[in-house]
Amino acid sequence: MKKALIISFLRYQVAAIIATMVDFFVLIILTELFNVWYVASTAIGAFCxxxxxxxICRYWAFVNSSNNLSNQIVKYTLVSAGSLVLNTLFVYLLTDFGGVTYSISKIITAIFIAIFYNFTLQKYYVFKQ
Structure with a gap:
């Protein structure tokens, strides 16, 4: 594996962890403190x-990207929309049909989406070098 790929993967993981913390924080605050329906809270948290x-990815994880800002915004919006739909859908399915609590559903979903969807599309589509 190339050194540059490993570095971008590790930097992306740091960005993903920080973003996931923001996502979870918003989800839990909205659901537990403001009694927002967990599905809506999941979507809002995913957006944040x-x-x-x-x-973080634009300015640190993938700094050598050849795409300009407006191009990245459009591509990132498409990837994020897919991620938002997948996150919301999987949390709903695991919670309502799988009997898993929403917080555990969110953790399982976040790991799955991060590994199989987000990194790959961001590295090779959004922030392509």
């Missing part, structure tokens, strides 16, 4: 996490 992730 996506915004955090974009900023």
């Amino acid at each position: 996490g996506a915004l955090t992730n974009f900023i």
Whole structure:
């Protein structure tokens, strides 16, 4: 594996962890303190996490990207929309049909989406070098 790929993967993981913390924080605050329906809280949290992730990835994780800002915003929006739909859908399915609590559903979903969807599309599509 190339050194540059490993570095971008590790930097992306740091960005993803920070974004996930923002995502979870918003989810839990909205659901537990403001009694917002967990599905809506999941979507709002995912949006806040996506915004955090974009900023960190653009300016730190994938700094050598050849795409300009407006191009990245469009591509990131498409990838994030897919991620938001997948996150919300999987949390709903695991919680309502799988009998898993929403917080555990969110953890399982976040790991799955991060590994199989987000990094790959951000590295090779959004922040392509």
